[in-house]
Amino acid sequence: MERPCLSRRHALLIPATAAGLGGLAACGPADEGFGTAEPLRADEGAIALDEIPENASTLVNFGGQQPxxxxxxxxxxxxxxxxxxxTHNGCALRQEQEELDCPCHGSRFDAATGEVLVGxxxxxxxxxxxxxxxxxxxxxx
Structure with a gap:
């Protein structure tokens, strides 16, 4: 009797492998979308205070590690x-109005206080x- 090309064990591994690769792709560095707010860039490590709106929160890219x-x-x-x-897995947050949303696992934070709103x-x-x-x-x- 000839052995089939694809064993039952290998056939069962295909969906698990595909799901794992899809999960890794979702947390990759390509997602730096910041929702409705593009971060301000701090040239030379500083940003003018008057570029930051009063009574609001703003994402700023200061450059370097964890900018x-x-x-x-x-x-x-x-x-x-x-x-x-x-704080769950270190993904860059997206700013959506009064909240910061994590595109990786769905956590949400209050943009005024940094408090967790949703885990x-x-x-x-x-x-x-x-x-x-x-x-x-x-x-x-």
Missing amino acids: FVLLVRGTGEDLAAYSGYC PATRQLPEVAVVVEDGLVRRER
């Missing part, structure tokens, strides 16, 4: 900053130290 920072500005120099990456993330976004000097916002080193 995306959520700046939350009140009025004047009232400024808070949070990581722009999900699987369980930890709020960590604060990022920034300073305002001479009208420019920079990450503290």
